[in-house]
Amino acid sequence: MSEVAIFLAHAVALEAEAAERYDELADAMEVHNNPEVAAMFRKQAHFSRLHLAEVQGTVKDVELPKLKPWEYQWQSAEGPESAPVERTHYLMTPYHCIHLALQNERRGHQYYADVAYKSQDPDVRRLATEFAAEESQHVVMLEKMAATVEEPEPDWDLDLDPPVVSD
16 A cells, blocks of 8 residues: 555544544533534534545545554544543633634644655655645634634633533
């Protein structure tokens, strides 16, 4: 299997996992009646799907390998743009959502930039450089959004009547 095919399989998985995770987080926010943040997560899922469609357009003539979960070469157990569930809270605000997405996009950019730097294959370097540039645009967009959203009060997560978790 070519290095390009392996790289593109990673890119497809990265974007698909990100969209899926954003949808999961949106569902959780809806359950907790946090519609504003749920809508923001849905928007991030949409952006991830748009980028996935672009990547899939690149792979239309390439047979991708069917990698097993443990064969992906991520820095952690999940793809670089998959939002860590443990960083979410049912009372999180748009500020938190934007900053979480910003960190995801920065990790995605770093992933592609690292691949571009380390690969010996000129086609992989070219594609990874293109994908890193696109992720960089996402970072800039989210940084602009972050500058317009007010940071919440220190006790933003205080809930005098928290949900009951049954065993």
